[in-house]
Amino acid sequence: MRTKPGNDRGRRWRKGFLLATGTLLPGALLTAAPAEAADYSLAGQNYAGSQIAAHEGVHGSPDLARIDADQTLGHDVSGHQGVVDWKAASGSGARFTYVKATEGTGFVNPQFTAQYDGAHAAGLIRGAYHFARPDVSSGAEQADYFLAHGGAWRGDGKTLPGALDIEYNPYGDACYGKNPADMTAWITDFTRTYLAKAGRSALIYTSTSWWKLCTGNSNRFGNTDPLWLARYAPQVGELPAGWDKQSIWQFSRTGGLPGDQNYYNGPFRRVQALASGPAAAAA
Structure with missing residues (x-):
């Protein structure tokens, strides 16, 4: 595309002025400095509960x-598990799984499709989760990114609603530099966007300690978003404010399964109901 003469003259005048005043060194370009790129160097190692x-x-x-x-x-699994033996997982008693799909707005699990489709082929009910990065973009932007890269819900009775993994920041400040009000607003932005576009409420994966520290123990989500609680102990323990029960308890990061171990708080038909849609889940 050709530059208009007037714009070109203005650019040459500005460059000459900056050179004359010493603001611009010879040979330098008049271009805007790019925004600092977000750090995803640990994304392949980040998974639900790692922090x-x-x-x-x-x-x-x-x-x-x-x-x-x-x-x-x-x-639940993520890219660091690599190839998963889903038949063995099913044979060990697993009936459902969550697979990491995305992180922030700049990382997609390279193993996602193979892991997600493999679980389905082995007869497991599966869902996708998003590793939150409130430091790099808005909640709405990350919900959109998640939905575009595997986080959508399907009313096929085999797909769980997406989950938001919100935990300690692996790159710095535990709360991603946000105060409790701003963090609560960020989570609200994500969950509202997901609900509006997927037609389902996202699960929230977190720990009680992180929730108290970074949201001020907000009670805003207990009536809308099912809780997926992480606690590696003999009992579930205290829940974050707003929830009177957990839907899923991630109780162990080791064991015979190819990923972290979880219990859904109910019989298998309740897992099927959650996958089937709002009406079935509420029944």
């Missing part, structure tokens, strides 16, 4: 022999 375990520790695991029979076993 919670690092900050809060592991304090044991539940006595599986004493777990209520109405709890449904499942797990």
Whole structure:
């Protein structure tokens, strides 16, 4: 595209002025400085609970022999697991899984399609989760990015609603430089956008300690977004404000399954109901 003469003269005058005053060195270009790129150097290693375990520790695991029979076993995986043996996972008793799809607005799990489709082929009910980066873009932008890269919900009875993984910042300040009001607003921006575009409320994955620290223990989401709680201990323990129960408890980062272990708080038919749609989930 050719530059208009008037604009070109203005540019040459401005460059000459800056050279004359010493503001611009010879040979320098008159271009705007690009915004600093977000850091995704750890994205391949970040997964649901990676930072919670690092900050809060592991304090044991539940006595599986004493777990209520109405709890449904499942797990979650991300790119760092690589190729997953889904038949073995199903054979070990897993009935559902969540797979990391995205982080921020600049990273897609390169293993996502193989892991997500592989779980489906093995008969597991599966869903996708997004690793939140409130430091790089808005909640709405990240919900859109998640939806565009695997986070959409399908009313096929085999797809769980997407989940927002919001935990300690692996790149710096635990709360991503946000105060509790701003963090709560960011989460609201994400969940409202996801609901409006996917037609389902997203699950919120977090720990009680992080939630207290970074949202001021907000009670805003308990009536709208199911809780996926991370706590590596014999009991579920205290829940974040607003929720009277967890839908999923991530209780272990190790075990016979190919990822972190979880219990859905109810029989398998409740997992099926959550996958089937709002009416079934509310029944």
